[in-house]
Amino acid sequence: MQKVITRFPPSPTGHLHIGSARTALFNWLFARHHQGTFILRIEDTDRLRSKQEYVDSILEGMKWLGLNWDEGPYFQSQRMEIYKNHIQRLLTQKKAYYCYCTPEQLKEKRQIALAQGKNPGYDGTCRNKNLPPRPGAVVRFKSNSIGETVLTDLIHGPIIFDNAQLDDWIIQRSDGTPTYNFVVVVDDATMGITHVIRGDDHINNTPKQLQLYEALGYKPPQFAHVPMILGPDKAKLSKRHGAANILEYREMGFLPQAVVNFLVRLGWSYGDQEVFSLEELIEKFDISHIGKAAAVFDPEKLLWFNAHYIKETPDEILAEILLPFLRKKGYPSTSIEYVIKIIPSLKPRAKTLIEMADMADFYFLDDITPNAKAKKFLVPEIKPALTEMLKAIEAMPSLNESEIEQIFKEIKTKYDLSTRQFAQAIRAALTGRTASPGLFEIMAIMGKERVVKRIKKVLEVL
Template sequence: MSTVRTRFAPSPTGYLHVGGARTALFNWLHARHTGGHFILRIEDTDRVRSTDASVQAIFEALQWLGIDYDEGPFYQSDRLEAYNTHIDRLVDAGHAYYCTCAPEAIEAMREKARATGAKPRYDGTCRDKGLGPRPGAVVRLRAPFTGTTVVNDRIKGAIVFANEELDDFVLRRGDGMPTYNFAAVVDDMTMNITTIIRGDDHVMNTPKQILIYQALGHPLPEFAHVPMVLGHDRTRMSKRHGATSVTAYRDMGLLPDAFINFLARLGWSYGDQEFFTRSELIEKFTLERVGKSAGVFDPVKMTALNADHIQAAAPADLAPHLRPFLAARGWDAADDAYLQAAIATLQARSKTLVEMAEQAHFYFNDAIALDEKAAAKFLKANVLDPLRGLRDRLVALATFDEKALEEVFAQVMEQFDLKLGKIAQPVRVALTGTTVSPGIFEIITVLGRERVVARLDRAIDHIVHKTP
């Protein structure tokens, strides 16, 4: 059996959107699952719409997703010689011909066909003229008029197209640039692509591409057309459904492993399992488990899955993903051990990295602002002495761990006849500025003696100066 070779071939006319990312993922997973190769190709023959910025946006998105490629990136704009060589082969073999019909004449042919209820198509005016190359001439495939072209699709099954529905379509335009269908076939042939996995919006292109393969005398690859991705209202994904750019989800605080888990489940399943690690996706992914129904993009499910991945991840693995969100807020998170310790206290409370960064404010911002209502309620004269007693005991602690902290709190509670909540909430406000945070002993341990004592001193000073 030959080595599986898949490819992802985006057009650089914008950012990498959700549907394109899922196509890339399915090709990558199929290659990794089978021990094959994954190739990246940039289809940039549209000179007007293709931009370098879009190319970089595609690279950036793939890098964030962790979708690596074994060969490439190849650029179609660098391969014009190969396309022209194959054009010459087809023309010399009589499978293609030059056409000089003006656009107005072709439109008139189509209008005539419409008027009679026929399919609008090119009528073959130049088919048997034996024209040679000349400025502005296009090259058309000499397509069969009868019979059928069958797409044996690994997902949809056999799809039959009547050849009479296909006209002599253009392979190379008058400006010398190849059309999408021709360039894609030449690339897939010369790059030895064995399996073409793409969205089912390409199904109508496939019979044309099969005819090109046959004219070139090349074996057909396998085709697998995956169902569309729909918005939550089951209409085609668009901006009105929220962000469609892959990197926008990165900026919203999603983990790449969570996002590819979510993308994989848009049209693919493995029993009732919802949560997959990257290695599990590679192990379990097969084209046979890709469904025929469209996947529905559910932002609520995506966020919940992201929360599951955050909770399941090791703090060391989350640290590099969280650090940019902290840096964007001007916070220094260079101390990796400190960052990981902080993350461990926040994982269970965070659905996204944005939420985690927001909740981490008191760990990385020593100039925390005291919430006015919280300070008014909990930092009052009646807790002044307990806070001073706690502060002094913390300074004197030989070991600064949770067990020792619990003993210190127990001593203060006994001395001042207080329950835990009566001392823990004032301490929480003193250390975080708010009444909501991870466990009090957890945050004290992470913050460390120096920060805790400094913040208790500030809270004590606040009470002293606020008390009449």
């Protein structure tokens, strides 16, 4: 079997967004599944809009997702000599020609054709004139206007195009730069790409590209056009549906493995399975499991995946990832060992690392002020029990969950308090809120000094 070679060719005119990231992932998984090669190619021929900051952002996004490439990044701007040689080959073989028609003339031709109900494509005025090169001239490819071009798509099946609808399209602009549909064919052919997996918005480009492969004498790759991603409102996915830059999800506290799992499920399935390790994805990924219908972006599903992977990530690793979020909150600096200790109490409830950092405030802040709900439990009647709890804690060498729980039960019974009354009063004193991880668990984590200090503060107010 021929070695599989796929590519991901982002344009550095913007950041790596959800749709492009999924395309990269599908190409990466297909190459990995077949022990093939994954190539990264930067399509930077748009000189005005291409920026280095976008190149850096794309590369960082790929690395964050774990999509390592085997070759590249190649830059189209550094391959101009290759494109010129291919254009010259077509000109020499009379498969392309120079065209002198001005933009104004072309506009007039289109308007006349439309008025007559004809195809508004180029009418071939310069096709057989054998014109020499001159400043301002473009180079057009001689399309085959007879018969049909058939795309055998790996997802959609056979798609037939009427060649009469294809005009002689421009392969080199008047400024000497090659066009997208030309360079993508030359790149894919010279890089030995065997499979092109891309969005189905490229389907209409494919007949032009297939004719160009034939004219240049190259065997075309196999094509798989992936349906687009829609927003929850079933409109085309846009910035209002989700972050424009994949790295924004990192800033929002998402784990890369959650984003990868979410992305792969946007259009691909394997039975009813939802959660996949990277090893499982590589083993099971196949183009035949990509659906023909558009996928719908579901923010709640992404949060579900993230919550799952937060729970699954080892405490030591999660603590390192959480540290920048804790620093951003402005919490007093603390040891990584202490952060590792608090992780198990936060994991079950957090959907993002930002949520986790927010929930962790009482572990770090010196001054805790009970919120309105918590204050309702800090009533004068609770003071005797709280005072006795404080004395018992002060007498303990260190805080142990089971010992604290036993003391709590004894004092609660002695003062005829409900579990809720007493527990919420202590929780209000320690965390400032009515919801938190397990009470005895957080007391053991916080340590004797912090617990004593906070109960004393509340007793002073009471």
